Amino acid sequence: MNNFTVKLYFDSKSSPRLFGADEQDSSSIQTEFQQALKKSRDCNSYAVCLCTGRELPLAVKLKNEKHHLARFPLTGNKHKDECRFYSRLSPEGAQGTYNNDAITEKPDGIINLKLDYALQTKSVSDDIPATPLTGDASRKRKRGTVSLCGLMHLLWENSGYNRWFPKMDGVRSSTLLGFHLWTQACEIEIGKTRLSKVLLTPAVTGSRDSARNSGAVEFARQNKCRMVVVAELAKYSDKYISGVNRLPVKDFAGMPFLGLDTSRWNSAIERFPHEFSGWKNGYKTFIIALTDVPSAKSAQVRQLAMMMTSERFIPLDSQYEGMMEQKLYELQRSFFKPLRYDSSEMEFHPDFCLLDVQSQNHMPFPIEVWGMKADAYIAHRREKERWYNCEFGEKGWWSWDATISGKLAIDSSFPSKKISGYTNLMKE
Ligand SMILES: [Zn+2]
Numbered sequence: 001m002n003n004f005t006v007k008l009y010f011d012s013k014s015s016p017r018l019f020g021a022d023e024q025d026s027s028s029i030q031t032e033f034q035q036a037l038k039k040s041r042d043c044n045s046y047a048v049c050l051c052t053g054r055e056l057p058l059a060v061k062l063k064n065e066k067h068h069l070a071r072f073p074l075t076g077n078k079h080k081d082e083c084r085f086y087s088r089l090s091p092e093g094a095q096g097t098y099n100n101d102a103i104t105e106k107p108d109g110i111i112n113l114k115l116d117y118a119l120q121t122k123s124v125s126d127d128i129p130a131t132p133l134t135g136d137a138s139r140k141r142k143r144g145t146v147s148l149c150g151l152m153h154l155l156w157e158n159s160g161y162n163r164w165f166p167k168m169d170g171v172r173s174s175t176l177l178g179f180h181l182w183t184q185a186c187e188i189e190i191g192k193t194r195l196s197k198v199l200l201t202p203a204v205t206g207s208r209d210s211a212r213n214s215g216a217v218e219f220a221r222q223n224k225c226r227m228v229v230v231a232e233l234a235k236y237s238d239k240y241i242s243g244v245n246r247l248p249v250k251d252f253a254g255m256p257f258l259g260l261d262t263s264r265w266n267s268a269i270e271r272f273p274h275e276f277s278g279w280k281n282g283y284k285t286f287i288i289a290l291t292d293v294p295s296a297k298s299a300q301v302r303q304l305a306m307m308m309t310s311e312r313f314i315p316l317d318s319q320y321e322g323m324m325e326q327k328l329y330e331l332q333r334s335f336f337k338p339l340r341y342d343s344s345e346m347e348f349h350p351d352f353c354l355l356d357v358q359s360q361n362h363m364p365f366p367i368e369v370w371g372m373k374a375d376a377y378i379a380h381r382r383e384k385e386r387w388y389n390c391e392f393g394e395k396g397w398w399s400w401d402a403t404i405s406g407k408l409a410i411d412s413s414f415p416s417k418k419i420s421g422y423t424n425l426m427k428e
Pocket residue numbers: 004049050051052056079080083084085086
């Protein structure tokens with residue numbers, strides 16, 4: 001991993017300064033480089049990496065009295081492969097709660113991942129329990145495998161469907177999403193199997209996506225592989241509560257009959273109460289399923305996870321978050337949704353982050369939605385408030401307390417949009 005030239009910006013009165021690879025001396029806080037980093041941060045300005053020749057934003061952070069440059073969220077894969085800020089993974093977020101067995105980036109850029117259950121089976125009857133391992137990983141107690149939920153988050157994040165810029169309006173669709181998830185899956189292997197070979201995604205009849213799905217079924221059948229299905233649930237109906245014999249999904253062209261027994265369906269409904277209730281209330285809800293090795297016409301679903309999204313396919317943890325996301329959209333804000341993967345509740349992540357204004361720590365500006373008032377949650381909330389104040393500064397984050405008013409009001413305390421060179425960089 002190499003250093004490349006970085007450029008530091010200050011206030012409008014001082015011209016930016018370049019520091020070459022061997023001029024980034026942080027041996028003491030008195031070095032020119034450290035002084036310049038401090039000045040940049042004091043001006044609430046920013047830095048960029050020039051490894052590719054164009055400007056890629058970096059955050060200037062203060063840690064143990066020294067300033068240092070850090071990768072800006074969601075930009076790791078835009079740096080040159082040899083650059084120290086390059087990564088296709090984002091270990092600074094919830095991905096950092098997996099160890100190297102669970103997820104790792106190989107030298108050729110392929111992401112290798114170990115799922116809770118292997119895709120290769122020795123026999124069709126290898127059993128998979130309906131209830132998956134729980135998501136309780138933390139930075140102290142890292143997880144050695146990735147759950148289906150975690151895999152869905154990885155696909156969503158790597159294909160950019162957890163972020164939103166106003167210019168995306170009207171562009172997204174579920175089949176296009178499917179194609180983009182598949183494109184990411186081309187560079188992900190699970191064990192020794194390339195995920196794209198066994199991934200089914202939303203498709204309409206007669207489309208290339210449909211043909212691709214059919215091809216994946218054929219591959220899985222011949223190679224005795226389990227399949228991974230990502231699909232949007234069909235419109236909710238009460239008839240689904242009593243049980244289903246097939247997974248009720250839409251846009252299933254090219255997919256086999258996805259058989260599902262009632263106990264596995266009920267288990268999923270119990271494990272995903274917010275998602276189920278969102279589905280009932282008309283929210284888009286996606287499933288990710290692991291199936292047995294398919295036959296020519298059908299595949300039995302062995303494990304299932306659900307995720308609710310907005311109309312714009314932004315993942316949501318609650319319907320309050322849905323209201324917040326809708327408001328951010330109406331205000332034409334740029335934002336992203338940090339994804340939780342398999343991390344525990346005590347690993348803190350903002351509910352949303354604005355990309356068109358900075359926190360006091362030079363990072364995307366966090367938005368929190370407080371949605372519950374049970375005693376246990378209050379303690380959790382106090383701790384998370386302390387975390388926000390410490391990481392982002394007391395005025396460096398914003399929250400909506402939905403337990404006081406279910407009506408979301410955006411008042412003058414809400415940070416206004418600051419279009420700057422910094423945020424323009426993030427639009428690409
Ligand atoms: Zn770089």
